[in-house]
Amino acid sequence: MIRSSAKKGLAALAAVTAAFVLLDIPLPWGSTLGNMLADKIVYPLQSAASGAVGAGEGEGSEGELSQLREENRRLRDMLIGYYDAISENEELRRFFGLKEENDSLGLLPATVIGRDSPDGYSALILDKGGSDGIKTDDLVVTENGLVGRVSTAEEHSCRVVTILSPDADIGAVIKRTGGGGMLSGRPSLAAGGSCILTGLPAHSGCKKGDIAVTSGRSGVYPANIRIGAIAEIAYDPVTALPEAVIEPFENIRRVTAVAVITDFSGRGGLSSERIWIGERR
């Protein structure tokens, strides 16, 4: 005989299960109801908390008289706006070097407000989304190099798959030799902050220290975005083809401020870099 409280609990469990199934149903525009709710409710909270964690000292003291308090409040608001402008200028200045090298790039600064994976480094959440011009497959970079690509973009936030994730799948070339492959992550390498470039030609001629950049051949991603340097050459145990372990120029596990490449000249082309390099899975 089941207690009435247990029956109510089972009914609640059935309702909860149905609700979560509904939240995961894909919508016509590529998102899900769960992602939309997270974008509207959870990520703004996360963004606010992220700002508080990165915030500096507290506010100054208030004056004793109400007029002085009011003036303090007004000056404080002006100061907040001033610091926002300084911060934005600093971010844009950091990415100016990248912009000089590739003057066709459209760059949008963004902040990492969360990590969206159990391992803590495979996926990031940024505080900018579709309303800011971000689209799926936009590359995410810092002044040091590539971080990852946008996998889903909600209205006010987006999810980024980093180059340490097995789902990264970004076309890359070794700059010195021109040999191309597919960049992605592996769990055994990701903990050490490295990723791997597979699909290199049999006699690629690449060696330790060679620089890897994005290939841009498919038109999905811009070309010549720095990724990292070869730390080691390995060989696929099945095909015996060379694979390059890449040590990224950016510390993916510690990155907090990034820029999203929202546009570049030559954009357009095949829908997936894997179509260009050939299906591998």
Add this chain to the structure above:
Amino acid sequence: MDRRKTIRLVFYAAEACCCYLLQTLPLLPFERGGLLTAAALTVGVFENERTAVLTGALFGALADCACGCTGFFGIAISAACFIVSYLYRDRIRTSVITVFAVAGTAAVIIYAAHYMIFRIIAGFPEPEVCLEREYLPLLGGTAVFIPVFFLLNGGLHHRLSGKNKGAGSF
């Protein structure tokens, strides 16, 4: 709903938000914490089945946001909270040791199911590395926080319920 229960529910919601932020904010040391799972299961010890399921759903939804897998933790943690609550209504004596054993077992089952579905069945590369570097630290973190949340949620329930739940007492 009486005022005491309302206060407890508000506290659980705040607790869920805090655990989520601690687990997901960059540069904080709780990335592998398993805080949400530990907190949800200990709530199930002290509340009735329906409240445990609904609270577990909130914690699970936030765990889904943290892991990028919509629905799994929401359903799994809700179901685990229901079972924990059902057992603790009048079948198991409430103590740190029994809570650690029962909640720990539930956490092992939840993470094992997640590993099977999202690593083995999904064909994720190097699943053995994932087990060693993701799931074992996650389980360890959950185990560490189960007694902490048991004391926290138990103290709250003891203060605000005005009665002892189950065969044992906190």
